[in-house]
Amino acid sequence: MAISFLRILPRVAAVIACASLTAPASAQPAYPSGPIRMVVPFGAGGLTDILARLIADKLAANEGWQIVVENKTGAGGNIGAADVARSRPDGQTLLMGSIGTNATNPFLYKTMPYDPRKDFAPITMAASGTLLLVCDPNLPFRDTAGLIAYAKAHPGALSYASGGMGASQHLAGELLKSTAGIDIRHVPYKGLAPAIPDLLGGRVSMTFDMATALPYVKQGRLRAIAVANPQRSSALPDVPTIGETVPGYAASAWYGLFAPAGTPQPVIARLNAAITRILRTPDLRERLIALGAEPAASTPEEFGRFVQAESDKWSKVLKAIDIQLD
Structure with missing residues (x-):
């Protein structure tokens, strides 16, 4: 009996190991678990708002997701961005951020209700806009x-x-x-x-x-x-x-999607894959070009490095021209 049990023990262990590997995956809740709230920290009708609604419509058509676009304005975008930063990091609340909300506002405002570097997880750059x-x-x-x-x-x-x-x-x-x-x-x-x-x-x-x-x-x-x-x-x-005409002058706008810091990496990857597919579709590209913008899909890592570079660049400019807002 002891010998027989020892012979089957490796098989029993293998079955238990397989069960332990598959159980967490099956226990993972489906994403998304409900409507996704996409916060636009500026008013309706601008490029930030238009871009968010184009992406939301495409996600609904391609993925079957329900996206609710919410305009939450004020303080140069800080109010809407802070709302997302304080949200649960489950991928159900996203920010359509910009150069202001995620790169330059810390150098403009005396106090900030969030830290752009610590409070957000980059998903993808969405577009660069012509000024x-x-x-x-x-x-x-x-x-x-x-x-x-x-x-x-x-x-x-x-x-x-x-x-x-x-x-x-x-x-x-x-x-x-x-x-x-x-x-x-x-x-x-x-x-x-x-x-x-x-x-x-x-x-x-x-x-x-x-x-x-x-x-x-x-x-x-x-x-x-x-x-x-x-x-x-x-x-x-x-x-x-x-x-x-003015040597050295250059300014541009950019827009991208962020989730609250701490959002699980698989959720970030799922969002990145779905949104970058949308940004590469010819009809969306044509629509953005007509609006004076270019789609600019990226990996989360690429977008994070880009945001950091923009923050470094504009911090020097803003300090030189000495703008400080309450």
Whole structure:
């Protein structure tokens, strides 16, 4: 009996080992376990919002997931980002972040309700946006050199709109002020979409945006002056960059998805795979290009390194121009 038992003991151990390996996998809850909340920390109608809704619709169609896009605005995106940072790290709450919420706000605000480096897990970069400098067509200049000359002759007369303190338009405008040595007033809005009526009505002089401004440029209701990005836009190849007139000038917008820190790695990988597949589809690419943006799928690791590099770059710029917000 003892010999017989010893002979079958290895088989019994193997069965137990297999059971122990398969049990945790079968016990893992399905992801997602319910609706996913995607927080957009800016107002409806801007590129951040449009991008989030395009991705949400694609995820619903391709994966069968229910995505609820929620606009939670305020404090340059800090309110919405902080809400995600405090959420349970289960992948059910995501942030459509930006250069402001995840790279530059710590260098703009005296106090922060979250730490971009510690409180978020990067999922993927989603898109890079073109910052097109557009102005009221009634203004007496048509290019960057003319704008600078007018601003120097009329200090403080020109104003530029942004989607909020620390938004990419704000950074682009402040960088132009410092590099060109001009005085232009910043007018922040809760998202860029509400600024467009004031721009069309001549109550604000200009802004940096492609997504919401491009249709009005095509209609002749706004004038395209230059592109803030390092390279010209494929959507408007004849429009020069600001850097062609002001050496060293370059600013761009970017957007990406984040989860709360501590979200399990398998969930991050699942989200990354699903979203990067979407970003590589031809129809989404065409839609983004039409809006003045380019899809920019990445691995979580690549996106993390990119965000760190952007944070390092803009920290130096912001310290040099000495912007500090409450």
